[in-house]
Amino acid sequence: MRRRLLLLALQVAAVVAVIYIIQDGIHYLNEPDQVIITQFGEPVRAPITTPGLYFDLPIIQSENTFDKRALEYQSQPTQVPTKDKRYINVTAFALWRIADPLKFFQRVQDQSGGQARLADILDGEIRSAVARYNLIDLVRTTNRNRQDVAIQTEGESVILQSLEKGRRNLELEVLARASGRAADLGISVLDVRFRRMTYVEDVQKEVYARMIAERQQIAQQFVSEGQGEAARISGERDRDLAKIQSEAYRSAETMRGKADAEATRIYGEANGRDPDFYTFVKSLDIYERSLDANTIMILDSGSDLLKYLGKTK
Template structure:
């Protein structure tokens, strides 16, 4: 009997502990709770952090975030108003504004993201298809370059730069946020912000754009090379002209100095030879003897020739001196 009583008390104590532990729950900062009874939410969401009470064994707690949550959509291929096909990638920030409605309609964050995919992608597609490409890539404050800034830009690029922005990316993203936010309250969601994260041409268009960019860069490079070669030719021409002038001036000075030197030498020679004409004739004859030697030629002269006059005289003078 005593043993049965002890077991009964133990069971009651265990039941009390289980019931007591299931009565209280703690709500952390950044969280909100919805009490679910038999699968249905009861009461208002609990948003204050701290210790709270629920009915054990009957009620359970579903916790949800109160902080901002991120949503990143998949890139979509969408045509613009001008029929340019582009890839557009959007991102958004949202929060659970009404946890009870959220639980009843989407249940989990994964379910909410699925709804966001459908709603935001649909609104983005609608807004992009009604907008020009220039409005998607530029802000409303875009100012068209003027004057010198356009002087080196090709004509077709100038036309693109001068296109007028009617809406701008900021207005488009505001419209996306406004249209998508109208649908969110029925899911207990507040859409805080929507942004275009990335925008690009589709692959086929991108290849053509890249080819055009490459061609344009090659044209500009060829223009720069041509201008550089022209400048180089001009510099080389100027250098050759100046060098020719320097050479001509130097040659003229050389010829003047050489002419003066030759004149001075001739004057000195003239003065020397005029002092003794016979010695001059003798010296020139000796030079003629020296220069007249040629192994490949034969010269026949008589002994009466003036060519040997000094040789004959020198022989006669020597004989006279020996006779004496």
């Protein structure tokens, strides 16, 4: 009787154990997750990345769940010197994901460890990149219009500062370098951006002064071009006016010549028809042009000019 009770107790215990193992050992993997199964801290199978049911042994095996989605990282403001010795505070933003969960687990154990290692990588690469370039490369992405145009100012040739790299290219450089180092941790870095840059007080004043100077240089360039265009238009106007005046003078002289010729012809015809009348008219014309109220002339009595004056008596 005692043996039967013991056997029954063992059977019940076995059933309970099986139920417990089944209940506690069957799990469901959600879409955004991936799992590493470990036994006494060591991985015992390949990572489970497909959504659905999976099984582990309770008590002796553990599940380590990681996110498959893109994760965010934001650095703390870091003061960094640029190549031209300007100090700025840089805050970076990055997107990353766990590309190789097995390697990730073996290197950093969990996501907080991954964040810490990624922070070390990004901080070092950002410091290195910022130190290799001038401040202008951190605040602009491309060269602005007229930035490479020489502007004559007070006898000196000034060239607006141009970029060597540009902010976006600098971000891509940091991304490439960080991705290479993070791959050994099972991490894929998707994007890196300089979220915010602030200047220390001395640099801020210098930046504002440079911005004002560049705006003034560009404004001077516009003024110079406007003055040049005005001079060109004025020159064209003067040239066109001179051409019009020349053509008008030539036309007037032509008309005057024709009129003089016509007058000469008419005078000739008149002279041919009545020479005495022509002589009389010519004499009157000479009188009109030569004499006025204050004119005193001493002439011989036989002068032709006195011919008609004498007849008036």
